[in-house]
Amino acid sequence: MEVVEQVRGEIFEHYGVDAAGVDSASVTFLGLAPIEILRIVRGDLVHYLTLGASRQPMGDPSELLADPERGPRGELVLTLRFGAGSTTGLAKSLGVLAAAPAVEGVVLQPDALLDVSESLWHGAPFTAVLLGPSELPEVVLPEPADPVRYFAVTPVTATEAAWVRVRGADALREAWSEAGIDVHDPARGAASL
Secondary structure: OOHHHHHHHHHHHHHOOOHHHOEEEEEOOOOOOOEEEEEEEEOOEEEEEEEOHHHOOOOOOOOOOOOOOOOOEEEEEEEEEOOOOOOOOHHHHHHHHHHHHHHHOOOOOOOOEEEOOOOOOOOOOEEEEEEEEOOOOOEOOOOOOOOEEEEEEEEEEHHHHHHHHHHOHHHHHHHHHHHOOOOOOOOOOOOOO
């Protein structure tokens, strides 16, 4: 089963693009297959999608024998406003986040807070991300494999990450909403908490 190619096809179909209209970068980690970062521009939004994290299901790293087919599979999608600043280094950061299940045993899921301990891209105030549901539909794989789910990635500042740890993800999303913060703006300020 070639999961990556099936997911790639579904992504291109969802966004109505072909391979020629998609930029990509590859991030490689020792001992892991490369993770691609696809860049798809639609209107004033740029979607950065990981491709490769879903090759293997996510699971408990303490288990002696991992199931090669069953278990949740996930990828990440980060959406930012086009032309609102440089995002140099973003592909590497997304690659690190997408590799977390294989490297650290993290299971990607809604409301998960993932910290990279450095700027997500050059000069960004964001050092962590909050995962949420994505508009992308699940990619159904042949039985007995679980489907691949995309998780929306929202960059957060260190203060916002601390708020999530204390109050929860919904409290931060509510603060963004009340303050009228556009989380797709890479130059946005932090919520006043």
